[in-house]
Amino acid sequence: MARPARISRALSQNFLADRATAEHVARLTVPHGRRVPLLLEVGAGKGALTARLAPRCHELHAHEIDPQLVPNLRTRFSTTPQVRVIAGDFMLTQPPCTPFAVAGNVPFSRTADIVDWCLRATALTDATLLTQLEYARKRTGDYGSWTLLTVRSWPCHDWRLVGRIDRRRFSPVPRVDAGVVRIERRRTPLLEPAALHDWRHLVELGFSGVGGSLHASVRRAHPRRRVDSAFRAARLDPRVLVGEVSPDHWLRLHQELTS
Known part of the structure; x- marks a missing residue:
């Protein structure tokens, strides 16, 4: 045994x-x-x-x-x-x-x-x-x-x-x-392959914590006026913490910043 x-x-x-x-x-x-x-x-x-x-x-x-x-x-x-x-x-x-x-x-x-x-x-x-x-x-x-x-x-x-x-x-x-x-x-990705590099860059930038908020972190790579406009389109409060942003809101933010 x-x-x-x-x-x-x-x-x-x-x-x-x-x-x-x-x-x-x-x-x-x-x-x-x-x-x-x-x-x-x-x-x-x-x-x-x-x-x-x-x-x-x-x-x-x-x-x-x-x-x-x-x-x-x-x-x-x-x-x-x-x-x-x-x-x-x-x-x-x-x-x-x-x-x-x-x-x-x-x-x-x-x-x-x-x-x-x-x-x-x-x-x-x-x-x-x-x-x-x-x-x-x-x-x-x-x-x-x-x-x-x-x-x-x-x-x-x-x-x-x-x-x-x-x-x-x-x-x-x-x-x-x-x-x-x-x-x-996903059988059909939510973004085209060519957009995935920019997506990863944006998300990693947002989670970097530099500047004290998601809004401040994103402004390191984009003009403030454009960031403000993207946040409004994504219905995001500029004071929102990065961990509180859902993937769907990230997708809209990415769309606005790369359009």
């Missing part, structure tokens, strides 16, 4: 310990009863989510960095032909060239790196990730404020908070609840 694997604090391991929760996350990952061609799972762990994802895809690559967990995973899914267990660090994986999705109960300590990997992958269709609830709420505007990463990627990616998971659904029990973040690459 295989010995149970030890929990690794270094790997930030908190395994899903509830079948109903795993089923719920799988439905959020692959909605509407469809099957996806290729799904990459980050941090398969003991296979709780893997087992629920497998029937929903034609091919599932279950990545697991902990070498103690890999043998049991391979044994568990040896008779599930669409599942391929891959040992090693997901971050070293080259993104597929064909359309694919990502899902996983990601290590909280590596969330930012995994999200960045997903945003850079040009063939990614969507990513459904269990993260710390605070991270999920910040990135999706659930607090009523928006972050640089979300706004900068908004023309090409839609961010949504689609679920909340009680921390007692994990083993060992983490200190905080989890959120389910859904990131979808």
Whole structure:
């Protein structure tokens, strides 16, 4: 009999310990009863989510960095032909060239790196990730404020908070609840490719904090009269804090400043 694997604090391991929760996350990952061609799972762990994802895809690559967990995973899914267990660090994986999705109960300590990997992958269709609830709420505007990463990627990616998971659904029990973040690459970007460079420059300028306000930061690159006019058209108060500006308002501001 295989010995149970030890929990690794270094790997930030908190395994899903509830079948109903795993089923719920799988439905959020692959909605509407469809099957996806290729799904990459980050941090398969003991296979709780893997087992629920497998029937929903034609091919599932279950990545697991902990070498103690890999043998049991391979044994568990040896008779599930669409599942391929891959040992090693997901971050070293080259993104597929064909359309694919990502899902996983990601290590909280590596969330930012995994999200960045997903945003850079040009063939990614969507990513459904269990993260710390605070991270999920910040990135999706659930607090009523928006972050640089979300706004900068908004023309090409839609961010949504689609679920909340009680921390007692994990083993060992983490200190905080989890959120389910859904990131979808837009089939039709909100801006033309040629406009994306100016968009990123404007957003990064706005979040620079120089000048004490969004209005003051933007004035570093545009005449005050034009900035005033753009703020009026976007229905933005000149005193607004940068984090309070929604992506839709950013889009209008960008339109006015680059027209």
